[in-house]
Amino acid sequence: MTLLSTIENKRCLVTGGAGFIGSHLVDRLLNQGAGVTVVDDLSLGRTANLAHHLGNPRFSLVTGSVTDSRLLADLVVEHQVIFHLAAVVGVKHVLDDPLNTLHVNVEGTRVVLMEAFKHQTRTVVVSSSEVYGKSRHIPFSESDDLVLGPSSAPRWSYAVSKLYGEHLAMALAPQGLPVTIVRYFNAYGPRLAGDGYGSVVAKFIVQALTGQPLTVHDDGCQKRGFTYVADTVAGTQAAALSDRAVGRVYNIGSQEHVRIVDLAQTILDLTGSKSKIIHVPARSVFGPNFEDINLRGADGTRASQELGFTAQIPIHQGLAQTISWFKDQGY
Template sequence: MHVLITGGAGFIGSHLVDLHLDRGDKVHVVDDLSTGSRDNLAAHLDRPDFRFSEADIVTWSGLQEAVGWADRVYHLAAVVGVFRVLERPISVMATNIAGCERLLRAVNDCGWRPQVLLASSSEVYGPRTDDYLREDMDLIIQPEAPPRWNYAISKLADEAFALSYARTKEIPVTVVRLFNTVGPRQTGRYGMVVPRFVRQAVDGEPLTVFGDGTQSRAFTDVRDTVVMLDQLAEQSTTDGVIVNVGSGHELSMNDLALRVIERTGSKSQVERIPYEVAYGQEYVDIPHRCPDLTRLHQLIEHRPRWTLDTTLDDLIARARHSEGAS
C-alpha cells in the first residue's frame, strides 16, 4: 500500500509512519515542521520505502502528485496546541481550513479514490457538560467566540468539507474526532499536559496545574490510537462517517498530577496557576470531556492495550533515560 501522511512528522503522524513501514507499506510524509520534528522520523529517513517532504500543505506544489500516488491519505496537518491556537487565531482558521479543502480537492482531481482519514478534534463539541459526548449530538459554539474556539470552528469546517466531498464527489472519507492522545514523542511545549507533568516530576519541579485542577479528560495511548485509525481508514465510505476515537476512562488534572508524582516517586508538589497567568489572557476551560465509544466499537475490533499507568511508566522511563543521556 502507498500511504500519504500530512503532518506526519508530528506526534501521532510519526507513529502512523512506524505502523505502516513495519507492515511493509510505502510512506510519504509532508510536514512543515512547525510543530512536528524531523527527529520523529530519523529512523526512517534513509529507507527506500520512505519519503519526506518539508512543505506547507497550503502551498506545497507536490500535493497533486502525492495524492495520485497514494492508496490511503491521513490528513493530520493543522495548527495545534493550546498555546499556538491562542497566539495565532487567524493562522488556525486559514491553515486548518485551506489545507483541508486543498487536500480534498486534490483527491477529487487525482483520477481515482484513495481512502481518506481526516483528523478532527473533541474540541468541536464545545462547552457541553454531558457525561459522554456522542457523534450525533448538537455542537455548541459560544457567541463572540474567544480565540480558543477558532480551532473548533476550523475543525468543524474541515468535517463539513469532508462529508460534502464524500457525498457529492464519492470520495471515501472517515472523520475521526480525537480525544486526548498521549505517549512517546509528544511534547509539552505547546500546552500538552502529560509530557509537562512527567518532565516536571522527573526534574523534581512543581507540577503546574492550570486552573483549579478539577477539569478532567480521558487519555489514550498513541500506540492504540494509530491502530484504531488504521482500522477506521479501512472503513472509509462515500457516505462519510464521523467517529470518536479515545478512551472512556476520565481523570481530573489534580488526580493526574498526583498519579505522576506517585509513579515517579518524586518529591514534587502541585502548583496551581490561574488560567489568565498560564495563557496570558482570559481562558474558559471545559469541566470534563469523555467520548461515547459506541460507534467506534461497532466499526472496529481493537480495544486499548495501554492503560494510563503503563503509558506513564513508559514515559517516565524515557524521560529518565534522556536525562541520563544528556
C-alpha cells in the same frame, strides 16, 4: 472509488507525519508493510521523530506545506490512502496565532481534500474532541450537538477550523470521496513535545523530572480521556480500512476519564518525584477570555461497533512508557 482491505503494499501519504501522533502512525504503517510519504513543513514536527526510517526505501519525507496546492497535487496522485494530520495544534499555539491556525487548518484541509476528491483517494481526516466544545452531554457521542463559545474567545478558532474540515469532508463524501473523520481525545506518549505547549501530560512529566512544582489549572477537577498514542493510531488505521466508515465520524479516545489533579499525583508516584502540586488560575495563563472544559470524554460505542476499535492501554502503563521515554531524552 478504491476501498481497502489491508494496508500492506499500499502507498500512504501522511500529512503532519513528523509530528507527535503522525510519526507513530508512520511507524505503524511501515511495520505493516505499507509505503509511506510524509509531507510536513516541520513547523511543529521534528525530523528526529522519523530518523529511524530515513534509510527505509518504503519511506520518504517531503518538507513542504499542505497549503501548497501544486505540491499536494503531485503527491496525492501518487498515493492510495491519505491520512491528514497536519495542523496547528495545542491551546497555546492556537492562542498565540489564531490567524495562522485558521489558515493552515482550513486552507490546508481544503487543498488536501480537493486533491483527494479529484482522484477519489481513500482519506482519513483528523479532527478533535475540541469540536464538542462545552457540550454537557457526557460522554461525547458523535451525533451530539456541538456547543462552541463566542468568536471573541480565540480558543474556539481551533474547533471551528477542525469543523470546517469535517463539513467539507461530509459534503464531498456523497459526491464520491471515500473519506472518514476521526476525532482524537487527548493523545499522549513518547515524542510529545517537552515544552508542554500542547500537552498537560508532557508538562507534568517534565516538571516532575526536573524538580519543579506541577502546575494544575484551577481546582484540577477537569477530567480528560487520556489516550495512549498507540491506541490513537490503531483507531486511525481501523477507520481507513473500514468500508462502513466512509462518510462517518468516529471518536478515537480512551473510556478512562481522569481528573487532572489525579494525573499529576500519578505522575509524581510513577516518577518518585518530590515536586509539589500547586494550583494556578487558568485565566492567569491563557488570558481573561479563556474558557476551560470540565469533562472531555469519548463515548466509544460507535468506534467499537463499527471499527472494532477500543483503546487498550491503561493510563498507568501508558504513563510509565511515556516517562521512560522522557528520561531517555535526558529529563
